[in-house]
Amino acid sequence: MAPIIRMVGLTKRFGGFTAVDRLDLEVEEGEILGLLGPNGAGKTTTILMLATVLKPTEGTVYIGPYDVTKEADKARRLVGVAFQEPKLLWVDSPWSVLNWHAKVCGLPSGERRRRIRWVLEELGIWDVRFKSAHSLSGGTRKRVEVAKILVQRPKIAIFDEPTAQVDVVGKHKIWGMIRELRDEGSTIILATNELHEADVLSQRIAIMHRGKLLVCDEPRRLKDSIPGGDVVEVSFEGGVPEMVTEELRRIPTVVEVSAARQNQVKIYLNRAEEALPRIAELLLRLGLQAKSMRVSEPSLDDVFAHYTGLTIEEAQRR
Ligand SMILES: Nc1ncnc2c1ncn2[C@@H]1O[C@H](COP(=O)(O)OP(=O)(O)O)[C@@H](O)[C@H]1O
Numbered sequence: 001m002a003p004i005i006r007m008v009g010l011t012k013r014f015g016g017f018t019a020v021d022r023l024d025l026e027v028e029e030g031e032i033l034g035l036l037g038p039n040g041a042g043k044t045t046t047i048l049m050l051a052t053v054l055k056p057t058e059g060t061v062y063i064g065p066y067d068v069t070k071e072a073d074k075a076r077r078l079v080g081v082a083f084q085e086p087k088l089l090w091v092d093s094p095w096s097v098l099n100w101h102a103k104v105c106g107l108p109s110g111e112r113r114r115r116i117r118w119v120l121e122e123l124g125i126w127d128v129r130f131k132s133a134h135s136l137s138g139g140t141r142k143r144v145e146v147a148k149i150l151v152q153r154p155k156i157a158i159f160d161e162p163t164a165q166v167d168v169v170g171k172h173k174i175w176g177m178i179r180e181l182r183d184e185g186s187t188i189i190l191a192t193n194e195l196h197e198a199d200v201l202s203q204r205i206a207i208m209h210r211g212k213l214l215v216c217d218e219p220r221r222l223k224d225s226i227p228g229g230d231v232v233e234v235s236f237e238g239g240v241p242e243m244v245t246e247e248l249r250r251i252p253t254v255v256e257v258s259a260a261r262q263n264q265v266k267i268y269l270n271r272a273e274e275a276l277p278r279i280a281e282l283l284l285r286l287g288l289q290a291k292s293m294r295v296s297e298p299s300l301d302d303v304f305a306h307y308t309g310l311t312i313e314e315a316q317r318r
């Protein structure tokens with residue numbers, strides 16, 4: 001697959017402050033790319049440059065063949081953005097917002113009505129379609145903002161924190177609809193500070209922190225990139241025989257073994273799924289029976305901490 005978006009040294013400064021710092025990142029056609037980072041990481045600023053709302057201070061981004069600093073109008077036509085802060089007029093209703101948006105995007109009236117009805121029903125906001133925006137909850141306004149892009153179905157669809165304030169049922173619905181949009185051929189960028197959202201939706205995740213891109217890869221590979229990130233906990237009926245620890249350390253993917261409690265060892269390793277048979281075999285050979293064995297893999301938060309020394313929550317508070 002060829003890249004459909006290409007950021008080249010993309011930079012945005014506000015006065016002396018660098019919000020986005022020399023981003024080099026390509027987005028493949030037809031993928032969902034998660035842009036993950038704490039508040040203030042520079043996600044929204046990046047998105048606003050892709051959408052030609054903000055002009056890069058340095059560097060540029062190519063949307064398809066178009067350089068946003070030279071052919072903003074052509075680039076803009078390929079992109080639809082569900083903004084983080086929906087800019088609905090208070091007097092607008094969901095129906096009028098969507099109808100206006102679809103009209104501007106050039107959808108003929110029959111198609112417009114059909115798509116708007118479908119999206120409003122799917123998102124569970126059909127009944128409030130004629131209510132004015134000021135009477136709607138934050139979660140409902142967010143749904144309307146997301147609905148704009150689901151009606152538009154652009155070649156490149158960008159969602160900036162699409163499920164903030166949306167309840168869990170709505171979240172799953174929106175995730176399903178974003179996947180469907182991708183399956184129909186759109187390329188998706190999803191900015192989020194929610195680890196789980198990035199994890200379940202994205203083919204690749206680009207982690208941002210303080211304006212910089214730290215790493216970009218498939219979630220699975222990001223987790224595997226932490227040395228000793230997987231943990232296997234084995235507990236025994238009695239104490240832990242000393243030679244177990246010694247023998248476990250000899251397994252090639254094991255990074256560290258520690259006696260967590262009297263009856264338990266914690267094994268830090270890579271690709272636990274491959275080492276499990278060897279651990280079981282070892283115990284069998286030593287004539288030991290484990291009471292329980294528990295495997296946990298690193299979360300994206302562990303990945304973030306690995307690259308920044310902070311959890312996302314800590315980074316969020318700074
Ligand atoms: N118009 C602006 N003027 C000055 N600073 C800004 C402006 N927009 C964003 N920033 C700053 O840039 C940084 C990145 O913001 P943003 O792109 O909104 O991050 P994110 O979306 O990851 O939370 C923040 O520190 C924010 O305060």
Ligand SMILES: [Mg+2]
Nearest residue numbers: 043044045084
């Ligand atoms: Mg943001």
